[in-house]
Amino acid sequence: MSSPSSGPLKVCILGSGNWGSAIARIVGANAKANNEFVDEVNMWVFEEMIEGKKLTEIINTTHENVKYLKGYKIPENVVAIPDAKDAVKGANIIVFVIPHQFIERICKDIQGCVEKDALAISLIKGVTVKDNGLQLITEVIKSYLNIEVNCLMGANLAPEVAAGYFCETTIGCRDAEAGKMLKTLFQADYFRIVVVEDATTVELCGALKNIVAVGAGIVDGLGLGDNTKAAVIRLGLMEMVAFASEFYKNTETATFLESCGVADLITTCYGGRNRRVSEAFVKTGKSIEELEKEMLNGQKLQGPETAREVNLMLKAKNMTDRFPLFTAIFKICYQDLPAKDLIGCLNNHPVHM
């Protein structure tokens, strides 16, 4: 990574959805306020036509992402760019904030255009499947671009961050100097950051909690109470911890107490699109795909897809019995298991035996 002494660092944000646009408000303001960074921040925007106008042009003239974060200004030093290759040119810090479904496509697109010593940070919650195993998003990025990749995850529903409501987040970064610089780039008085070295657990929390959020939505859809939801959250947390320690070396249980862990799990099981769509899935009987289109205006769901990816790995390792909540959620979303059977699946949870 270029050190601050070699000149101000150029920042590029890849993505401009709900979270991408909210974080651009903080990153844009911090880049302008700190000499450590170049004022102008590039933001790659997946081009779309909105009422006959290009979204990039709308953002560059009105400084508002009218599709994904209506009602909030993005600082004028954040420049929307439709070509990702142009956006990453000369960037020292690359912020990845796109739905995980698109990560390989974008990495392939920018391969060869990224500075060799650039530093990346992923705000993406999800995993991908490779050879019957899982690949973390930071690993995917590293495999394509061969640069250092950190992560930022926390209890951060984008509309609330955009509104400036106090919250915390966690940066997973193994290098103390880089961690400090990233904290300067992302912290605000209403967005407080703790940097931890255990980046793998930070990232796993961000991905796995979306599966539990689907469980919480199913509980709401069935009209069950807060006690049931609390049980689903607790069992979900137990499965997250078990999954991390089973498949990843040196993960620390203490990391689950950071914002990326228990706090994100709570917020996502009460607010959040995964919970909301899963509740509607139970109440309407429509498919997840149908509801995603109907309810999310172009935003993407991560929970059901992550449940499917995790299930592939658990099946391959013959371990579905040890993860009854993750497994039941997969079966409800993809194999027509009736939603009401969720609770039955939890009766025999290993923690109760």
Ligand SMILES: NC(=O)c1ccc[n+]([C@@H]2O[C@H](COP(=O)([O-])OP(=O)(O)OC[C@H]3O[C@@H](n4cnc5c(N)ncnc54)[C@H](O)[C@@H]3O)[C@@H](O)[C@H]2O)c1
């Ligand atoms: N929204 C939140 O509250 C929140 C909070 C924390 C983390 N996250 C994570 O941040 C990541 C990005 O989420 P978001 O809320 O910014 O996105 P989003 O779901 O709001 O928006 C979808 C984005 O995908 C883009 N897109 C659509 N089709 C595309 C294509 N074919 N190729 C590439 N891009 C395409 C759209 O332009 C848009 O920027 C996700 O991993 C999410 O889990 C979201």
